[in-house]
Each structure stands twice: as C-alpha cells, then as structure tokens.
Amino acid sequence: MHKILITEQIDQRAIDFLSEQGFEISVGTRGKLNTEDALIEALHDCDGAITMLSNPISRRVMESCPNVKVFANYAVGFNNVDVIAAKELGVRVSNTPDVLSEATADIALSLLLGVSRKIVEAESDLRKGKFDGWHPNGYVGVELFGKKAGMIGMGRIGKAIVRRLKGFGITTLYHNRNRIDIQTEQNLDATFTADLDEMLTNIDFLFLSCPLTPETHHIINASRLSKLDPKVIIINTGRGPLIDEAALAESLIDGKLAGAGLDVFEREPEIHPLLLKAPNTLLLPHIGSATRETRFNMAMLCANSVLKILRGENPNLISNLIA
Incomplete structure (x- = not known):
C-alpha cells in the first residue's frame, strides 16, 4: 500500500x-x-x-x-x-x-476597489461611531473608469485580472517575458511594453502577477517606485518578494504613492512593521485562492x-x- x-x-x-x-x-x-x-x-x-x-x-x-x-x-x-x-x-x-486564476483575479480587483475608494478606512470609522452623515470631502477616492493599468506578468492570472479591468473601462499596458498573441491583446484591450521602466511612468494602477525567479525578485524596488506617479496604486497578488516591502512602505508613508493592496508578503507570515503603519493600504493574509x-x-x-x-x-x- x-x-x-x-x-x-x-x-x-x-x-x-x-x-x-x-x-x-x-x-x-x-x-x-x-x-x-x-x-x-x-x-x-x-x-x-x-x-x-x-x-x-x-x-x-x-x-x-x-x-x-x-x-x-x-x-x-x-x-x-x-x-x-x-x-x-x-x-x-x-x-x-x-x-485558481479566477479566484485570484477576483481578489486583485477587490484590493483595487478597496484601496481606490478608501473602503477600509470608511468602514472602520463607521464602526467607531465617526459617521456623522454624508460629507462633501469625506473618503474621496478615485474612479476606475478611463484609467490605465500596468500589468507585470501576463500568464493565466494576469489575463484574468486584465479581463476584469476591461469591464471597468480600464486599458492595460503589460510587461511580460514574451508578447502574447495579437488577438488576445485586442480582446483584453492590452498593449505590450518591452521597457518596464517606460511602462511605470504612464499608468494609474500597477498589478504584479508574475512568477518569483531570481530575475523578478524585487522587480519593484526603490528605483522603480520612484518612477511611479504619486497617484499610482500598487496591487500584488503574485509573490511577496516581487516588491521591496521596506521601500514600498517608505513610499506610502512619504506620500509618494496613493496606496497599495497586498495579498502576499516578502517574508510570510511576517508583515513589515512599516506596512502596518502605512496609509491607504489593504493587507490580506494570502487569500487569493480562498474560495x-x-x-x-x-x-x-x-x-x-x-x-x-x-x-x-x-x-x-x-x-x-x-x-
């Protein structure tokens, strides 16, 4: 036996x-x-x-x-x-x-919605009794429609995320080891970008969905974070070490990024202490496939x-x- x-x-x-x-x-x-x-x-x-x-x-x-x-x-x-x-x-x-592609893509969009509309902050304040009625300047976030996303990694999960982004009226630039076929690009409203650094200067949201390899370890580091516009929101459902978490936390705390949604972390289950203090962050305990x-x-x-x-x-x- x-x-x-x-x-x-x-x-x-x-x-x-x-x-x-x-x-x-x-x-x-x-x-x-x-x-x-x-x-x-x-x-x-x-x-x-x-x-x-x-x-x-x-x-x-x-x-x-x-x-x-x-x-x-x-x-x-x-x-x-x-x-x-x-x-x-x-x-x-x-x-x-x-x-697990579809479930993980759902979480990626959940993170984007949660961060872009300040849902965690708003819900927390409501539970604390701070809701005193509609406020003209309360919890003002950003709309998704008409924005441009950057995707690092266009495998099964990346494609599933981009398919959802298209439904929200978001176009996508993507960086991948290889360009996908033109028909799929057209169906997803996605454009290949060979130069990652160039892509980073022209997006509103950045998604990471590539494998972790020696080449992709800290593919988003302090140098590349500095290329992003302060309005950018970062979403990582790939692998934690794709991002230099210390540099990410510092950028968030210094107001150089609009927010971040993370379902994976560099040293799971440890969470970088500065991330726990960073503003407009939504941190999940690796639940991308949890359906x-x-x-x-x-x-x-x-x-x-x-x-x-x-x-x-x-x-x-x-x-x-x-x-």
Whole structure:
C-alpha cells in the first residue's frame, strides 16, 4: 500500500478520494513541517506527498527520502521546490495551474476597489461611531473608469485580472517575458511594453502577477517606485518578494504613492512593521485562492497527480507536471 503525506489539512473530499484508491494517508499539523528536518522525518516511509508553499522541497529533502516519487505542490507557484534537483533525481513535481486564476483575479480587483475608494478606512470609522452623515470631502477616492493599468506578468492570472479591468473601462499596458498573441491583446484591450521602466511612468494602477525567479525578485524596488506617479496604486497578488516591502512602505508613508493592496508578503507570515503603519493600504493574509470551489479543485488536482504517478501512468499525459 502506498503511503501519502499531506503536510496540512486540505479539502476532506480529496483525502477521502485518495483513501478510496487504497492509499494510506497521513495529514500533518499546520506549521510543523516547514523545515527540512521535519519534512525528512515525516516523509521517511512515504511514496508521495501533497505539499504547501511553506514546505521546503529541497535537494536534501529529496535525496533523504528516495522513496518519494511525487510532490504535488498545493499552489500554482513552486518557488519552494528545487525543480532542477527534482529533474536530476527523477522525482515528479506538480502544481495547480488554471484552477485558481479566477479566484485570484477576483481578489486583485477587490484590493483595487478597496484601496481606490478608501473602503477600509470608511468602514472602520463607521464602526467607531465617526459617521456623522454624508460629507462633501469625506473618503474621496478615485474612479476606475478611463484609467490605465500596468500589468507585470501576463500568464493565466494576469489575463484574468486584465479581463476584469476591461469591464471597468480600464486599458492595460503589460510587461511580460514574451508578447502574447495579437488577438488576445485586442480582446483584453492590452498593449505590450518591452521597457518596464517606460511602462511605470504612464499608468494609474500597477498589478504584479508574475512568477518569483531570481530575475523578478524585487522587480519593484526603490528605483522603480520612484518612477511611479504619486497617484499610482500598487496591487500584488503574485509573490511577496516581487516588491521591496521596506521601500514600498517608505513610499506610502512619504506620500509618494496613493496606496497599495497586498495579498502576499516578502517574508510570510511576517508583515513589515512599516506596512502596518502605512496609509491607504489593504493587507490580506494570502487569500487569493480562498474560495470553496478553488480549494476543492486545487486539492483534487494534487490528489490526481499523486494517483497517476504512483499508478505508473505516462507522465507526458499529466498536464500539470513541472518536473
């Protein structure tokens, strides 16, 4: 009987599915398997695992657990996995593309609306009893219609965000490793910009939705923040380290940016203390994919990856394998 480690509780239906296929399932306790040593101990007699972004799937972990044939990462990102080592060692790795694009795009737009219309500040004051009636100068934000967005990363999630932006009457400039096809550009009312610095000088809102790589780490740093107009609102639903959080917080506090909405952070779960003090910020605890539908689909995608690999199915027919 194959044994599967699931490092944290996921949708019970996916666990039941694997159990019904004859697998022995072990579910870890949240936060207890976020080190290499803890993972190695938990995986010592396992054949496969469903892992979180917080679990370091390093070369050492894989070499120390030679029986583990597949790691199904419960995320679209996989910067916690040493993919090069996995390929060298013949270990299969999967992620969860497509199924969380729409939910994450919803959160991106929620962040934009929340920040641009000062919803958090207004709602907080109302609860504190500060609402004394309609005020001509109270909580004045900015309209979305007719504005221009900049998008860094035009993958599945980026496209889903831009599709929503178009519905609000927002046109988009985008910066991506490769230009997307012209028909999709036209459908999304999006224009490719090869020069990121040039794009930053000509937008009202900036969205980050690209993978975290050595090249994109701090792609928005102090220098690039200085190129943005003070009216700009930044939204990050990609990865926290895409932005230099210290520089972002300083820009917000100094009034050099209009606001920021963040669902991801540089050193999760730690939040930069200056961000907590920065004005007109909306900070969420990484809930981009947190819908019942999406979390179920993510769980089942992971479960099916594990099932197919351990049953010896052709890896070339498993579309969400990254190694």
